[in-house]
Amino acid sequence: MKKPTKPFLTPLRITSLVFFVLVVVALGTFLLLNGKNIAVLNPQGIIADKEKGLFIFTLSLGMLVVIPVFVMLFAFAWKYREGNTKTKRRYTPEADGSRLIEGLWWGIPITIITILGVVTWISTHDLDPYRALDSDKKPITVQVVALQWKWLFLYPDYGIATVNEVRFPEDTPVNFEITADAPMSAFWIPNLGTQTYAMNGMNSQLKLEAHTTGEYRGSNTNINGEGYADMEFKAIATTKQEFGLWTKAIQQSDEHLAWTAYEELAQPSRHQPVSYYMLHDRSLYDKIRGKYMDSNTSTSQGANIDHEGMN
């Protein structure tokens, strides 16, 4: 192929192109993300707070590697390209290593990962879903049952049950106990923090606490059948008084939830509306788990994993 006398890509053209692309990307990103609830970066609870902090910290640490890589990649590609007659540069075709330089980039990543490793050890223990939250308030217990394809919330201490909506008071630790009567599902309220798998016969633990009042979106993240995408629910943090009023109102409800009504509810159904029940049977959660627990179960199946520090 004939080479053109003047190269197509002059420095001016390349710089203009890069500038143009950056402007378009920045503008596009702004337009697309403006006003959206980027839940993970918009924490409304103490767990999500810590997790966002971790995210920012790790991202920044990662930049220490990513930015030099990009700079070097483009700088070297530009400076050492075959057609470059302008810049003074050397050509050392036999050079194939340098203890110093290699030491640097074994050493720098090892240092970064060591730091990150320590942070990981500490934060993983701090964010352990089994660990009780630091709070002077008494936690409330909410039992969660993943069904096909809705969420059932049981409040054994209040004698109420809800479907697809969970409410709790602000600033109060909520101890979720999570199980399933459906294929493996996952319980996630991104504005508040950690997600946890919901499994038949198991009793997963999760502890969250909302800063203030607000209405948040929750969903399932583990495919559990045809209606998987239906499994959205509302998580509403209210004031203490509102919560009290709400629970009392439901306790007077005509809708009762006991075993027979539960069995019907547990049938696969899509687009289940929000509903409230008076919880007749406060040990319903244990009975639901009991469906899957045989006598002499294997060591990990159905074992009560709600003691602290199971390791």
Place this chain on the structure above:
Amino acid sequence: MWGRLSLDALPHDMITIGGVVGGGLALLAAVAALTYFKKWRWLWTNWLTSLDPKKIGVMYLVVATIMLLRGLADASMLRAQQAIFATSDAGPISSDMFQQVFSAHGTIMIFFVAMGALFGLLNLIVPLQIGSRDVAFPMLNSISFWLFVAGMVLMNVSLAVGEFSTAGWLAYPPLSGLEYSPGTGVDYWIWSLQIAGIGSLLSGINFLITIFTLRRPGMTLKKMPIFIWAVIGCLLLVAFAFPILTATLSLLSLDRTIGTHFFTSTMGGNPMMYVNLIWAWGHPEVYILVLPAFGIFSEIVPVFSKKRLFGYTSMVVALMAITILSFTVWLHHFFTMGAGANVNAFFGIMTMVIAIPTGVKVFNWIFTMFRGRVTFATPMLWFMGFVVTFTIGGLTGVLLAVPGIDFQVHNSLFLVAHFHNMIIGGVLFGFFAGVTYWWPKFTGFRLHEGLGKIAFWCWLIGFMLAFLPLYALGLMGAARRIDGYDASLGWQELFVVAGIGMLVILVGVLFQVLQVAYSVWKRRELRVGSDPWGGRTLEWSTSTPIAEYNFAQLTPVTHRDEFWEQKRPGHNKQAAPALTSIQVPKNTSLGIVIGMLAGVIGFAIIWHIWWLAFVCLVATIVTVIVATLREDTERIITVDEIVETEKRLRGATS
């Protein structure tokens, strides 16, 4: 008599019918063309029954390419649903179909596109690079290929007869168990993978022994091309991880066919055991895919920088470290399953540790360019694209390695973006680079540069548009595998951008197809010699086209980058050993027979046609016994034939 097979198994909806009809027409067209041009004998003798790894390699690549098109079609449906219809179970794609499509998409891309391209390249390149004439076990090589094809055929038959799994590419129980998935879908998934997986395992053994026993005299481990080191890492993983897959698929299949209780929710079963087993295989699998891509770039960057690879020893240490470490991280795929803080933290830290040798490799590649003379033919462009995308993917990987962060974004679109970053940016770009780089060696002409460059930019830009929005969506709380979401969330714009990215990628694929077609058409103008790029390793020392026996003489090597050294002025040529007659394996159809029987066994078990499965199993055992009893397996190429061939081939090229 026919188990649970009935006419009900045929597809009922227009989309599947369309797919089946389209595929059927394509197959028919191929059959018609072969008949019209009277090429059946040619196909049978030159390709299907050949034990030449160069031929088997091309066949793997052809199958992988066809499956890539199907995988992209699946992906387009997913993007269309999420961008346009955006409501679950509304529109032409029902929830059930959506779930079959994403399960098929992941399964096809990993097992038939990536693994297919991997073994294709291994067949083409490994024997040549180590200076040998063949693999260690040519018959086994053919069997592996046809088992791969059998698995691929089962995957595609599931479109026409029955259904596919809706449980994702890894089919966690209890969803994949009999209670929640009573149909044939999960069984198709199991048997496609089981059969193809055995093919992969046999290939892993085959190529490892090839590298360890058939290297050119003088090629010590430290003189091997770096690609071979990467392949060793990959094959060690294949050998030690795939048996876990075989075991796990067998256990799930037993649950589904004879009523065992490995992974059921009751009767003592433990679905979490499946999760552990499948990821103990699954994590090494992704390194199986990416290590050869690393090897390919380690070959390309020195050639296109006209400079030695920076830090060969470091690179080898890094490769082996990655290989070993990849067995110690599997739990990071389920931090949220409740293992407790000590266990989670351990696996998180081990996952981060893998980032260290990987980062070292990136730096070494970049420093190979330092003070070199870099040209940017298409393979080098793919390298640049790889560093950009893979670095972003690596960054998000380190983020996901921190359990506290993963607690939020696990199973969200953030995760989906991360692994596509690694697989597309790392594995796929690596394979595209490799194919573009080695193409002229096998065909004698280059692929058209201009079209290749356009294809590259389409892939790079398309990838960014298709997957960067997914990171944002994941952070907004969007889970993976959803076929609908609330309109008030404001996610649709981002899904639309992702959909546009998909279209740009499809344009890139179109240009790749055009590139190949155009280059074949204009191959005389694009003709090059046997060493068009200034290669450094032994494969470039052969003629083009390459003789059936690869090398007339197995001259000992004395250096790493042996061919580069040979091309130096004043290089003292090693004395070549005297010409002797060469034995090459004869063609055989036993591989095809075993593959076909395996496919029928799979189909029979899926549909509970037990007598057929048993009969074919017996036939398979008999065929294997026959294969081991074969005596007359080699063909002799006489010295005269060799002399004549060399004259013809070397004379024809510059």
Place this chain on the structure above:
Amino acid sequence: MSTLALRDLKLLNFKTNSGFWLYLMTDCILFASLFATYIVLHGGTAGGPTSRDIFELPMALTETIILLTSSFTCGLALLALRQENLKQLVVWLGVTYVLGIAFLTIELTEFSSLIQAGHGWQQSAFLSAFFTLVGTHGLHIFIGLLWLFTMVIVLFKRGFTPKLKRQLGLFALFWHFLDLVWIFIFTVVYLMGVMPS
């Protein structure tokens, strides 16, 4: 044999033996997966029998002795092969074969009596894991015996060829490997299974 042909044969033996060793390592991983599954699930008895209820140590010990002896006779067979002593070879291979059949018979008897008592693989995860782990080993033994049978026929038809010698060597490796796996099964499944919890 010419030097060239001898070198080729050496290479052929080397790569075939190496390949088979590698295959055995992969088979090891397969068994390891089944052992891991057994260990995790052996408490999952779902109200049915536990390992203490159903395992009979005398029977398992008998199986162990039979298999160990068959490994020994297999070794004697290889010695005979090296000396190209056809009579000895056939005798010791025959004894190995008979011992293998005896092992399988005892194992199948154990399986069928369990199944008839209602303790088949469908009763619990523990039983599923037991039948699968021990059954997979039994399946390997069966394939080994089939292989041995085929080879003896070839031995009579074609005599002592390099290929047959190589294949008998591989069979011996396979047989010893299965013996080793059985030791683990005997220990982990039967011995530990009858120990008080």
